[in-house]
Amino acid sequence: MTSILNADLHCHSVVSDGTLTPEQLAERAKANGVELWALTDHDEIGGQARAAAAARANGLKYLTGAEISVTFAGETVHIVGLGFDAEDPRMVQGLIDTRGGRDKRAHEMSDGLAKVGIKGAYEGALTFAGNPELISRTHFARFLVESGVCTDTYEVFRKYLTEGKPGYVPHRWASLKDAVTWITQTGGIAVIAHPGRYKFTANEEYALFSEFKAHGGRAVEVVTGSHTPAEYVEYAAVAKEFGLAASRGSDFHSPDESHTDLGTLPYLPGDLTPVWELLADRIQ
Structure with a gap:
């Protein structure tokens, strides 16, 4: 597989905060030309069996996925896990614990x-x-x-x-080390989701990437529905700086709410290592 692949490795179903079922997402991905797909519900893997079955039914290659909420430097950061064993009790229990609050x-x-x-x-x-x-x-x-x-x-x-408004309440999630460990020890690869969204200083962002890699994280979302074209370039450079593979995903939640539909993003830059090359033996 190359970087010229319509892979969408970040989206959400009704199992977390999306509005479509895993089956509807698989059909939409197929209709939009997606070749490799992952469902990455927030802190939840209850939709994985349905998503994998729906992918097979639609002739899509599939990777297991989840988007895990972590607290880092006082901010909520999302770590996507891809290709892990969704039945491993270490992942199952970790996510139950982080959902608890x-x-x-x-x-x-x-x-x-x-x-x-x-x-x-x-x-x-x-x-x-x-x-x-x-x-x-x-x-x-x-x-x-x-x-x-x-x-x-x-x-x-x-x-x-949002912070300072009447309905805002912060929540402490898992640690960065927790999330990366759950993913890697169950056979997957950890990915920093949409890094352009976080309100970090340059030093804090450097610390995020450094600690992520030290804990065993191996990839970053470069082309995502949350990034501008300028951020594609910026985080392609960051991927190279830290020796990370690159991921691509729309972060699709709903036909009525999402700016970016499944499978409609630009391809990854050709000089990056696509995360799916590291996960070839985990693709279903």
Whole structure:
């Protein structure tokens, strides 16, 4: 396989905070020309068997996936795992543990919104959560749009769900070492997701990449729906600097909300090592 491959290795289903089922995502990926696909739900691998079966049914090559939330330098960072054993108890238990704080956080978010006159936000958000263990800010945003408080989810985040706003509640996730260890010890490769999104100083970003590699991380998302074309170039250079393979993924959540559809990104730059070359024996 080469970098000229329509691989989409980052998207979400109703098992976390997407709006389509794993089966619908597989069909959409196939229709959009995706050749290699991974479902990477947040802190959850409950959709993996369905996704792999749907990939087979649609003639798609498939890699197991998950997007794990970690806390690093006071920020939430996402680490994508690809090609791991989704039935390994070390991965299963690690993700159960990191999901544990979501419900408490959701109740605190609802309390904050109630103080500014938005009642019943927890119950409302729950109606949008396919998996109650994974209730998140996205589900609150959909409820606030549905109930007419805001016109779209971007307005919700801007007014209510970012730091300093009434519905924002931070949460401590797994450590960077935890996430990379769960992925690598179960046969997968750890990938830093959309690094351009994090509000790090240059020194903090350098520390993130350095520690990630020291713990056994081996790849970074270069071409992603969260990056600008300038950031494709920037993080291609970072991949080379740290000797990391490159990944590509739309971060697709919903036909109505996502700017980038499955399979529609530019190819990876040809002078990078695609992460799928390191995972050739893990592709289903």
